[in-house]
Amino acid sequence: MIQQLDELKTKALQELGQIQDGKELESWRVRYLGKKSSLTSILRSLATLPLEERKSAGARANQVKADLESELQEKEPALREARLVSGTQKEILDISLPGRPLPNGRLHPITQTLNEILNIFVSMGFQIAEGSDVERDYYNFEALNIPAEHPSRDTLSTCWLEPETGSDEHTMLLRTHTTAVTARVIEKMKPPIRVIEPGRVYRYEATDATHLPMFYQIDGLAVDKGITMADLKGTLYEFARNFFGEERKVRFRCDYFPFVEPGVEMAIECLTCNGKGCRLCGYSGWIEILGAGMTHPEVLRRGGIDPEEYSSFAFGIGIERLPMLRYGIDDIRLFYGNDLRFLRQF
Amino acid sequence: MKVPLKWLREFVDVNLPPKEVADRLTMSGTEAKGIQVIGGTWDNIVVGQIAAVNPHPNADRLRLPTVDIGTEPQTVVCGAPNLNIGDKIAFARVGAQLIDGHTGEIAKLKPAKIRGVESSGMVCSEKELGISDNHTEILVLPADAPVGTPLADYLGDAVFDLDVTPNRPDCLCVIGIAQEVAAVTDQKLHPPEVAYEEAGTPIDQHIAVEIIDADLCPRYCASLITGVKIGESPPWMQQRLLACGMRPINNVVDVTNYVMLELGQPLHAFDYELIRGKKIIVRRATGGETITSLDGAERNLAGNMLVIADVERAVAIAGVMGGANSEVTEDTTSILLEAANFNPASIHYTGQHLSLPSEACMRFERGIRPELTMPALKRATQLIVQLGGGQAARGVADAYPGKREPEPMVISTERTRQLLGVEFTVDQITKVLTSLGFECQPGASSTEVKATAPYWRSDITQEVDLIEEVARIIGYDHIPMTTLSQSIPPRSPALMLDLEQKIRNTLVGYGFQEAITYSLTSLEMLRRFRPQTQQVAPMPARLANPMTAEQEYLRPTLRANLLAALVANRRHEEVGIRLFELGKVYLPREKELPDEPEVLCGLLSGSRNDISWLGDGGQLNFFDAKAVLEGLFRRLGVPASFKPGDDESFHPTHQAAIAINDQEIGVIGELHPKVTEAFDLAEAVYLFELNVTELLPFTAGHSMFQPIPRFPAMVRDIALIVDVGVSHQQIVDIIRGFSLVKDVAVFDVYSGKQVPAGKKSLAYRITYQSPTHTLTDEEVNKVQEQILKKLSRQLGATLRG
Numbered sequence A: 001m002i003q004q005l006d007e008l009k010t011k012a013l014q015e016l017g018q019i020q021d022g023k024e025l026e027s028w029r030v031r032y033l034g035k036k037s038s039l040t041s042i043l044r045s046l047a048t049l050p051l052e053e054r055k056s057a058g059a060r061a062n063q064v065k066a067d068l069e070s071e072l073q074e075k076e077p078a079l080r081e082a083r084l085v086s087g088t089q090k091e092i093l094d095i096s097l098p099g100r101p102l103p104n105g106r107l108h109p110i111t112q113t114l115n116e117i118l119n120i121f122v123s124m125g126f127q128i129a130e131g132s133d134v135e136r137d138y139y140n141f142e143a144l145n146i147p148a149e150h151p152s153r154d155t156l157s158t159c160w161l162e163p164e165t166g167s168d169e170h171t172m173l174l175r176t177h178t179t180a181v182t183a184r185v186i187e188k189m190k191p192p193i194r195v196i197e198p199g200r201v202y203r204y205e206a207t208d209a210t211h212l213p214m215f216y217q218i219d220g221l222a223v224d225k226g227i228t229m230a231d232l233k234g235t236l237y238e239f240a241r242n243f244f245g246e247e248r249k250v251r252f253r254c255d256y257f258p259f260v261e262p263g264v265e266m267a268i269e270c271l272t273c274n275g276k277g278c279r280l281c282g283y284s285g286w287i288e289i290l291g292a293g294m295t296h297p298e299v300l301r302r303g304g305i306d307p308e309e310y311s312s313f314a315f316g317i318g319i320e321r322l323p324m325l326r327y328g329i330d331d332i333r334l335f336y337g338n339d340l341r342f343l344r345q346f
Numbered sequence B: 001m002k003v004p005l006k007w008l009r010e011f012v013d014v015n016l017p018p019k020e021v022a023d024r025l026t027m028s029g030t031e032a033k034g035i036q037v038i039g040g041t042w043d044n045i046v047v048g049q050i051a052a053v054n055p056h057p058n059a060d061r062l063r064l065p066t067v068d069i070g071t072e073p074q075t076v077v078c079g080a081p082n083l084n085i086g087d088k089i090a091f092a093r094v095g096a097q098l099i100d101g102h103t104g105e106i107a108k109l110k111p112a113k114i115r116g117v118e119s120s121g122m123v124c125s126e127k128e129l130g131i132s133d134n135h136t137e138i139l140v141l142p143a144d145a146p147v148g149t150p151l152a153d154y155l156g157d158a159v160f161d162l163d164v165t166p167n168r169p170d171c172l173c174v175i176g177i178a179q180e181v182a183a184v185t186d187q188k189l190h191p192p193e194v195a196y197e198e199a200g201t202p203i204d205q206h207i208a209v210e211i212i213d214a215d216l217c218p219r220y221c222a223s224l225i226t227g228v229k230i231g232e233s234p235p236w237m238q239q240r241l242l243a244c245g246m247r248p249i250n251n252v253v254d255v256t257n258y259v260m261l262e263l264g265q266p267l268h269a270f271d272y273e274l275i276r277g278k279k280i281i282v283r284r285a286t287g288g289e290t291i292t293s294l295d296g297a298e299r300n301l302a303g304n305m306l307v308i309a310d311v312e313r314a315v316a317i318a319g320v321m322g323g324a325n326s327e328v329t330e331d332t333t334s335i336l337l338e339a340a341n342f343n344p345a346s347i348h349y350t351g352q353h354l355s356l357p358s359e360a361c362m363r364f365e366r367g368i369r370p371e372l373t374m375p376a377l378k379r380a381t382q383l384i385v386q387l388g389g390g391q392a393a394r395g396v397a398d399a400y401p402g403k404r405e406p407e408p409m410v411i412s413t414e415r416t417r418q419l420l421g422v423e424f425t426v427d428q429i430t431k432v433l434t435s436l437g438f439e440c441q442p443g444a445s446s447t448e449v450k451a452t453a454p455y456w457r458s459d460i461t462q463e464v465d466l467i468e469e470v471a472r473i474i475g476y477d478h479i480p481m482t483t484l485s486q487s488i489p490p491r492s493p494a495l496m497l498d499l500e501q502k503i504r505n506t507l508v509g510y511g512f513q514e515a516i517t518y519s520l521t522s523l524e525m526l527r528r529f530r531p532q533t534q535q536v537a538p539m540p541a542r543l544a545n546p547m548t549a550e551q552e553y554l555r556p557t558l559r560a561n562l563l564a565a566l567v568a569n570r571r572h573e574e575v576g577i578r579l580f581e582l583g584k585v586y587l588p589r590e591k592e593l594p595d596e597p598e599v600l601c602g603l604l605s606g607s608r609n610d611i612s613w614l615g616d617g618g619q620l621n622f623f624d625a626k627a628v629l630e631g632l633f634r635r636l637g638v639p640a641s642f643k644p645g646d647d648e649s650f651h652p653t654h655q656a657a658i659a660i661n662d663q664e665i666g667v668i669g670e671l672h673p674k675v676t677e678a679f680d681l682a683e684a685v686y687l688f689e690l691n692v693t694e695l696l697p698f699t700a701g702h703s704m705f706q707p708i709p710r711f712p713a714m715v716r717d718i719a720l721i722v723d724v725g726v727s728h729q730q731i732v733d734i735i736r737g738f739s740l741v742k743d744v745a746v747f748d749v750y751s752g753k754q755v756p757a758g759k760k761s762l763a764y765r766i767t768y769q770s771p772t773h774t775l776t777d778e779e780v781n782k783v784q785e786q787i788l789k790k791l792s793r794q795l796g797a798t799l800r801g
């Protein structure tokens, strides 16, 4: 019996040494340590042996069982380790292959620019207001101090809508500037006001590399007691340095817009030549970015705000120019051509 | 506006480099777009005098003038006909840069032997110098030109190209710019001295002036010069006119143009003999009245256009163009010179309607002051007498119904500080305004100045105008930069913008590229979406003056322009395209501005994935499009439903109307093959359109937090067989109606050999869960039985074996 046990142990250990994976190990365990294993049947058969023999064989059998169990316990982690390592060595992945394709979407560069600018002004306490693209003659012109037959209208060549039925007078137009929203806001809101007005504007103009019949603007307006031109300069400078960076020089000069007095033009140092003068900036070193000024008292008065009590500034920014300057885009038509090869670059 | 520096210097001392002057003008409101240097390339060209002219030994058409240039006499070979001994000319030495008279290219003058005779240089034509196109004759300089002087010193100039803003007609002349230069460079203005002799009978015995429509003509002045000899104006005047972009005509017309450029007042010269009845009448045109203008065209005049007439007929379109019937010609000897003031709007209207934008028109329509007529008239009369001989009649005619006394305005240091945010003293204010020609007096208090605008300024009407003058001359750089110090105004939530942002970000996240298309479209494009009716109804809003046929109507839908964008991209994109636009459409309304709802339109077409070694993922289809909207609605927390639709742009059975609580807010579907064919597309295109403005109210607010279930869920799969006419929606609506059903998902749809004809099979995974306890098999079995019973009863569904 004892010899039988020793042979069993030798055989089991030898087999155990050759085992490579968990499955084999399990069947080894069943074979040698399971309920139907020969060791179990030996242990069971002990009962039939005489007491003396039963004692020694029993001790030996239990010893063998313990030995096998401890061997098994040692084998298991070694085997797991071997399995985990060999698993990582078996399959070689060509990591240079591309991943599973996902469709890629982007916001239009104009939307991105609008968001960027709006965020800058919203962080300064401005609220976004929108108007309609189709406007009344009054809000686009008269309310802004641009009477009929005024030469300023010549530079704002207008797309008119067909007259309403029963009339032959043109009173509806496609707004030529988002300043029309300013006229509406002045009429509708009560000071204090800080609004920013993005939107599409239209001109009766032939299309070329620098002109479009439709483009985007953002107008802004602040009305309160004690607002000054210094505030206007500071507000616009804050915008410029956020958008163009701290290093970019900014210039304020006198300009004329019928709805402001004094009128201001803000330019930044040319991004191409850094102020030295090049074709892009007309050799001036400066690029005009926006028009602004202190809201004309007449414009406030027409909207029902007393210019003696309140002061106000206003500004208007053309949008397309900004990404054109930033990314070096030389043809404005690309924005609304919607060529994916263009749009995917932003 | 072109302003030559030498001309400018007649009225103001300029001690700064032209670039610096240009910069200061730019900063103060008159933008200098450039400085053109005349004679900047005239090295090696000097003033010479022809001392002798000898024939060329070998050529009849060439001659050999000897030119005195102060040093050694030079002999050159020359083919020009106007070589006269004693004339002052421009002599170019070897090495000078000249424009080739034939090719127009710039070339350096090289030593040359022409027909055997050495030429030591060249006598230049205007073209060779770049002054004009004249190459048949050499340039003859005025007799006082100093021999030996570099031509650049004698004839060279710097011409400022200035962008004058519409509010400053006073800057559309040399003296106006001189005034600005004086103010920004701290110099004094020297106006021209005007004096001439008058003789004979007073002017009112020669001409009467009557203004009938004084609303359109506040002032009309005239002078009379007799015995004038019409001829060319002197070279200096011609050169200045040319430098300013005007063509010399004759001495009288040139004077009127010259004085307009100098003082800003347009003038007109009539042949006095042709004025019938010796009376000038300023009146509106009569119905059907015509006039042949100076350019020879017959003009039909409207009743609100102003004319200058004699007793019989119109002789000029007031402020816009003269009439041929009273034109100054070579035979003219008596000049009636007009300097008048007209209503700006009227001139603008007439100029626009007759398509006659002129230099005069441009000045009048910007509004010049009536006071300017008299100085300009006198200056022009003086020049005509000086250049054309003749005699000025005694006095000037002056009808002045629109006379108004200039009123002083008050500017206070207090208000200036309030508006600009910086303090300027009374002295600073007074100094600036005085330098601009304002008359300043102390105001009622020590912080006020009483200022009267000079007679040439028409843009100063209130205190803010004065404040701008102070700010722009002292310089905007002297205004500090501050942040708004007032408290931030209340802000109402921007719900629409937030929603738009969410939608855009969601679509981009799903791989859609945002497009922005034009707001305008054509009826033809819209009609392509109406394969059945061919009718676009209701009619979109139309422009009265469309630029092109492609941009004639305001878009009532985003579909057309977005599909066109897809078509354009299809020419170079082979794989799937996913595009969207979120923008306004324009829906006409009676008696109101159009409705402008915000609309989302998306379209997708082609392969689901880019080509890949992992497989192409198949073609995009209806359910890819639907997934986008379902995902969007989930994100927005909006319970939208899809029902069969009837939009003729779409495949009749591959489309759905999208509704929220029975309100239709959009459509989705596969475009009708006829629509895609009309756009030359061979592929299926899936499109959705959603009225975001109508969607907005459903997105308001937010739902409350739901606790995470504490008890395990139980999952059961069932396969059903139903008639093909039964929809998935009908089935899930029934299943969802049971209380323990937490979720239901369809995972298989089949029709074919395995199921009877006219039937289809759908397989569902139902998730059961209770918020109060762990479910038992018995409980779930019971519910599932009830579900099956109801499905069988209401939809005829059977379990698939």
Ligand SMILES: [Zn+2]
Binding pocket: A270, A271, A272, A273, A274, A275, A276, A277, A278, A279, A280, A281, A282, A283, A285, A286
């Ligand atoms: Zn530059």
